[in-house]
Amino acid sequence: MQLDLSVLAPHAGFLWRGAILTAEVCGLAILGSVVLGALVAIARTASSRWLRGLAAVYVDLFRNVPFLVQLFFFYYGLPELGIYIDAFTTGVLALSIAGGAYASDAIRSGILAIDPGIIEAAEVSGLSRRVIFTRIVLPIALRTSIRPLGSVLINMILTSSILSAITLNELTGSGRIVASDTFRPFEVYAVLLVAYAALTWTVSLAVNLLHRRMNRGITQAVA
Amino acid sequence: MLAIEKVRKVFGATTVLDGVELVVEPGEVVSILGSSGSGKSTLIRCINGLERLDGGRITVDGFNVSKPRELAEARKRSGTVFQLFNLYPHMTAVGNVMLAPVEVLKLPKKEAEARARRILDSVGLGPRADAYPAQLSGGQRQRVGLARALAMEPRYLLLDEVTSALDPEMTAEVLGILAELARSGTTMLFVTHEIEFARRISNRIVFLDGGRLVVDLPTAAFFSAAGGMAHPRIAQFLSKMQKD
Amino acid sequence: MRYTEFTPYDIVLLAQGLGVSLALFLATSAIGLVLGTLWAVTRFYRVPVLSQALAFLAELLKNSPVLVQLFLVFFGFPAFFRVNVTPVEAALITLSANTAAFVYVIAVSGIESVGRDQIEAARVFGLTRWQVLRRVIAPQAAAFATGPLVALLVNQLQVTSLISVIGVADLTKIGNILNLRTLKPFVVWTVVGLLYYLAAKLVALIGARIETRLRAHSAWRGL
Numbered sequence: 001m002q003l004d005l006s007v008l009a010p011h012a013g014f015l016w017r018g019a020i021l022t023a024e025v026c027g028l029a030i031l032g033s034v035v036l037g038a039l040v041a042i043a044r045t046a047s048s049r050w051l052r053g054l055a056a057v058y059v060d061l062f063r064n065v066p067f068l069v070q071l072f073f074f075y076y077g078l079p080e081l082g083i084y085i086d087a088f089t090t091g092v093l094a095l096s097i098a099g100g101a102y103a104s105d106a107i108r109s110g111i112l113a114i115d116p117g118i119i120e121a122a123e124v125s126g127l128s129r130r131v132i133f134t135r136i137v138l139p140i141a142l143r144t145s146i147r148p149l150g151s152v153l154i155n156m157i158l159t160s161s162i163l164s165a166i167t168l169n170e171l172t173g174s175g176r177i178v179a180s181d182t183f184r185p186f187e188v189y190a191v192l193l194v195a196y197a198a199l200t201w202t203v204s205l206a207v208n209l210l211h212r213r214m215n216r217g218i219t220q221a222v223a
Numbered sequence: 224m225l226a227i228e229k230v231r232k233v234f235g236a237t238t239v240l241d242g243v244e245l246v247v248e249p250g251e252v253v254s255i256l257g258s259s260g261s262g263k264s265t266l267i268r269c270i271n272g273l274e275r276l277d278g279g280r281i282t283v284d285g286f287n288v289s290k291p292r293e294l295a296e297a298r299k300r301s302g303t304v305f306q307l308f309n310l311y312p313h314m315t316a317v318g319n320v321m322l323a324p325v326e327v328l329k330l331p332k333k334e335a336e337a338r339a340r341r342i343l344d345s346v347g348l349g350p351r352a353d354a355y356p357a358q359l360s361g362g363q364r365q366r367v368g369l370a371r372a373l374a375m376e377p378r379y380l381l382l383d384e385v386t387s388a389l390d391p392e393m394t395a396e397v398l399g400i401l402a403e404l405a406r407s408g409t410t411m412l413f414v415t416h417e418i419e420f421a422r423r424i425s426n427r428i429v430f431l432d433g434g435r436l437v438v439d440l441p442t443a444a445f446f447s448a449a450g451g452m453a454h455p456r457i458a459q460f461l462s463k464m465q466k467d
Numbered sequence: 468m469r470y471t472e473f474t475p476y477d478i479v480l481l482a483q484g485l486g487v488s489l490a491l492f493l494a495t496s497a498i499g500l501v502l503g504t505l506w507a508v509t510r511f512y513r514v515p516v517l518s519q520a521l522a523f524l525a526e527l528l529k530n531s532p533v534l535v536q537l538f539l540v541f542f543g544f545p546a547f548f549r550v551n552v553t554p555v556e557a558a559l560i561t562l563s564a565n566t567a568a569f570v571y572v573i574a575v576s577g578i579e580s581v582g583r584d585q586i587e588a589a590r591v592f593g594l595t596r597w598q599v600l601r602r603v604i605a606p607q608a609a610a611f612a613t614g615p616l617v618a619l620l621v622n623q624l625q626v627t628s629l630i631s632v633i634g635v636a637d638l639t640k641i642g643n644i645l646n647l648r649t650l651k652p653f654v655v656w657t658v659v660g661l662l663y664y665l666a667a668k669l670v671a672l673i674g675a676r677i678e679t680r681l682r683a684h685s686a687w688r689g690l
Contacts, residue, residue: 076652186543
């Protein structure tokens with residue numbers, strides 16, 4: 001019962017590559033989530049009842065079904081449709097769709113929080129609906145929802161460990177291989193636990209910094 | 224010509240505007256006075272199409288604001304300055320001013336920016352052109368709001384209680400610019416509580432009471448004992464405002 | 468295993484799987500609630516060392532993937548502590564501890580939501596720290612925490628799906644078995660997803676009921 005981390009030293013490079021893969025998957029998936037989340041947020045604030053209902057069903061469904069089940073649905077289901085994509089792409093897709101449901105909430109409340117007077121000012125100056133949305137509503141909503149979107153990203157990093165179940169050797173998947181190679185599962189998973197915690201803490205610090213930077217103009221006290 | 228004909232506006236059970244008639248010719252400065260709740264701001268919001276009319280007609284140079292296809296043209300001809308500024312918080316002063324010229328008038332970016340900086344300079348904000356709204360004082364923000372409206376070179380400037388949210392010092396800086404604009408022949412429809420100022424710059428003064436247009440008189444006549452002051456509501460309003 | 472069509476017995480299998488998922492969910496939720504509340508109480512009593520250690524542990528559990536925690540207990544504990552850990556035991560330990568970490572955070576903010584002045588006033592009247600906790604803080608903190616707790620439990624229900632990865636025959640594991648046997652991924656994962664969805668809605672519904680009742684009792688405190 002001696003905690004001996006030195007046995008992991010030869011595998012550090014392998015684990016590092018796993019961590020890089022985790023970062024890549026999450027980086028792509030958070031982009032996908034924000035794009036999807038923005039589209040769904042638009043749909044949820046749209047005037048069409050159909051569109052609103054459809055968007056609400058999507059959010060409700062993907063938030064109340066375990067991610068592992070969603071992942072298996074795509075991983076085993078898509079080939080059935082003749083769509084053959086690798087585990088990496090499946091992982092990014094599944095994370096984007098699940099994350100999109102949460103991101104849409106964040107962006108939607110960002111949209112609803114915008115002072116109606118600002119939109120009115122844009123309307124009377126003759127801006128089209130499209131321009132008002134892309135140049136005013138969305139940029140403001142994205143700025144104010146940086147923190148909640150940061151939580152979506154942190155959750156995504158933790159959730160991405162589940163991708164090891166579809167043979168993707170991201171950080172957790174690599175850990176499983178190292179654990180069975182070294183017969184030191186305790187050391188491996190303890191290190192992984194701390195590595196994930198360190199990663200999410202770093203990300204939340206970065207998100208706070210970004211929030212302050214992007215909202216410098218918006219929130220600063222009157223000079 | 225800005226023509227308001229028999230305009231009616233109802234919110235639920237309250238009639239906010241009741242048969243208002245008003246014509247503003249190019250070059251005129253018309254002030255709208257009245258106590259709060261008299262319908263002044265609603266009238267402005269009807270002219271720029273933010274409220275739907277429940278009766279009557281408003282045309283800006285012949286373009287009917289109630290017709291969706293003509294509203295865009297009508298809006299191009301008028302510029303609105305708001306009581307609470309309503310600046311785009313994520314854009315600098317220059318960004319606020321040049322957005323509509325680029326997107327609506329399709330001006331090249333460089334040209335629009337040069338125009339924006341020139342106008343900001345003319346309202347005394349040249350050095351603060353790259354500041355965000357949150358970094359500006361109330362008076363400075365309202366001057367950006369004014370510059371944003373002016374950048375579209377509107378034929379009619381609609382001013383909705385533009386100094387109500389400002390302290391006296393800031394009010395003075397904004398009114399100074401408006402006086403300048405009036406002298407240079409800008410057409411203005413001016414909803415205000417600043418009676419003395421209205422008296423100085425207006426050609427005509429209109430008084431609204433309970434959604435009805437009570438008088439529409441040349442400035443001198445409005446303040447004369449036989450003119451506007453003959454109306455008890457106006458005399459009451461003026462004495463109350465002057466006490467404040 | 469031969470590929471075969473669905474049989475009526477599959478419904479029994481699914482029901483069993485759902486039963487295992489729900490049983491583990493209920494057990495770990497109950498343990499987690501008690502444990503997390505106890506952690507929060509040690510913090511309220513400002514127990515030296517222990518309260519800091521628990522706060523750190525909670526942070527670690529909140530910021531690392533449940534799957535890694537599960538592997539640490541299931542693969543790591545036997546190797547390191549030379550003890551025998553069955554899949555169900557690993558599931559019980561991991562999910563309870565994970566739920567406890569989140570309950571701890573919610574309970575702490577619940578306790579902190581009760582004003583200092585109230586606590587001081589009660590202390591001045593001669594109430595012991597325990598009496599203050601029971602009579603003054605607990606009822607208010609419970610009303611404050613119900614909403615977040617219900618959201619947590621809906622989430623933890625979905626987290627139980629991860630125990631299928633270490634071999635517990637829960638609903639997701641049954642899904643895996645049926646998926647491999649029938650090769651009808653769409654049907655299998657849609658049914659499994661739907662069952663999880665309904666269970667989540669049930670938890671949310673019961674939670675909402677409890678919340679309304681608690682709020683009705685404490686409504687006057689909001690004034």
